[in-house]
Amino acid sequence: MLLEAPTVPVSPIALLHSLLELRQEITKEGEARFQQWQSRIKRSEFIPSARNLAYYLALRWRDLRAVQMALMPWGLSSLGRIESRVLPNLDAVINTLGALCHTPESLPPRP
Helix, strand or coil, rough: CCCCCCCCCHHHHHHHHHHHHHHHHHHHHHHHHHHHHHCCCCCHHHHHHHHHHEEEEEHCCCCCCCHHHHHHCCCCCCCCCCCCCEEEEEEEHHHHHHHCCCCCCCCCCCC
């Protein structure tokens, strides 16, 4: 993942790979956190929100400034307001980068 704020625009393919790695980490950590909570959730309608909260906490545990700065020159979401739908918003950015790169690699489904 990108660790420092870029001084020149990051290539979209490098950014795509960073975001795919970030998504994988968020999913893994978010699911682990959600599993800790799941037995205490009494109302099934709260499950999607609890899972999204787990993903959000996993995402916000990271310093995203370098990724956010790298997204700006490409006119993409800075991921600053994704709290209501973490994975779908991240997937939208990933898919847009995939389209820019004309990449054949497998991407998460479009939201």
